[in-house]
Amino acid sequence: MTIDYTAQVQAWLAPRADEMAELLTTLVAHETENPPGRALRGCARALTDAMARLGLAGEIIDVPAVQAQENPCIVRATVGTGAKTLYFHGHFDVVPVQDRAQFTAVRTDGRIIGRGTSDMKGGIVSMLYGAAAAAELGLLGDGKIVAHLVCDEETGSVAGSGFLRQHSLIDPAAVAMLTAEPSAGKIWHAARGAVSLRVTVHGREAHVGQADFGINSFQHMVRIAAPLEKYVRTMLDRHTAFAMDGNDARGSMVVVGGLSGGGSNFNVVPGTTWFTIDSRFNPEEDLEVELKNLTTIIETAGDAPGRGRVRPVRTGDAAMNR
Numbered sequence: 204m205t206i207d208y209t210a211q212v213q214a215w216l217a218p219r220a221d222e223m224a225e226l227l228t229t230l231v232a233h234e235t236e237n238p239p240g241r242a243l244r245g246c247a248r249a250l251t252d253a254m255a256r257l258g259l260a261g262e263i264i265d266v267p268a269v270q271a272q273e274n275p276c277i278v279r280a281t282v283g284t285g286a287k288t289l290y291f292h293g294h295f296d297v298v299p300v301q302d303r304a305q306f307t308a309v310r311t312d313g314r315i316i317g318r319g320t321s322d323m324k325g326g327i328v329s330m331l332y333g334a335a336a337a338a339e340l341g342l343l344g345d346g347k348i349v350a351h352l353v354c355d356e357e358t359g360s361v362a363g364s365g366f367l368r369q370h371s372l373i374d375p376a377a378v379a380m381l382t383a384e385p386s387a388g389k390i391w392h393a394a395r396g397a398v399s400l401r402v403t404v405h406g407r408e409a410h411v412g413q414a415d416f417g418i419n420s421f422q423h424m425v426r427i428a429a430p431l432e433k434y435v436r437t438m439l440d441r442h443t444a445f446a447m448d449g450n451d452a453r454g455s456m457v458v459v460g461g462l463s464g465g466g467s468n469f470n471v472v473p474g475t476t477w478f479t480i481d482s483r484f485n486p487e488e489d490l491e492v493e494l495k496n497l498t499t500i501i502e503t504a505g506d507a508p509g510r511g512r513v514r515p516v517r518t519g520d521a522a523m524n525r
């Protein structure tokens with residue numbers, strides 16, 4: 204017989220609503236933008252402090268830095284001593300903000316708004332309090348909950364989840380793994396692969412009065428970007444065979460120029476210009492092949508051969524479970 208403990212857990216959580224909201228506000232205030240991966244250790248300490256208050260055995264595990272991360276780490280907590288393991292998995296890094304004010308959480312009309320409240324510091328709070336409720340209410344039985352909170356999910360989690368895998372810190376015999384990042388409660392049978400690039404275009408600076416001596420890197424960047432847009436449309440038309448929701452794009456998605464910049468002054472021919480490419484390829488695509496396709500377009504585009512230089516920012520392998 205299956206017993207529904209929902210009402211019991213909700214009764215435990217209800218008087219702690221303000222406490223949970225306060226913790227979320229505290230976590231949002233830690234500016235864990237990734238990239239580049241800053242303020243990670245401070246947020247990790249806030250998490251272990253919260254775990255201690257909830258009776259969870261929390262620890263910070265140092266991991267080697269990947270790219271420019273500051274003090275990368277994993278926060279790990281365990282509750283219960285049973286043989287069966289249920290993993291709670293999450294991340295405390297967030298995508299970069301458009302305004303620094305987004306790191307000040309605002310609570311209004313039953314909502315908390317701020318960078319990372321949904322993706323996924325709010326989910327972390329729910330998992331920690333869920334684990335504490337399960338322990339205090341005696342719901343763990345012959346099992347235990349192990350929480351892993353990584354610091355670099357937004358850039359592929361090579362440092363975080365990669366470390367857990369390399370050091371056999373995830374038991375393949377576990378009964379399940381739960382993450383509280385919003386996904387409409389659906390079970391995913393596959394995940395897109397990711398490739399992010401930064402393209403730098405080189406020219407030669409010259410004052411506007413002698414512009415004919417310069418090489419305009421911005422003009423060459425435009426010529427490189429044009430064939431990339433054709434590539435974007437081609438990839439969007441290559442549909443996945445996996446079932447998708449009606450509003451989800453079935454093709455691989457590529458954004459050209461999400462970030463861009465360059466030049467030194469308004470009256471100087473720009474000597475260096477750059478832009479980004481961010482891709483989410485369907486599970487069936489070969490990331491190495493598509494990375495080569497992108498690189499070839501950039502290096503041979505228009506009348507700018509050899510001016511575009513590609514630097515990978517991150518890659519993330521696709522996953523399939525048929």
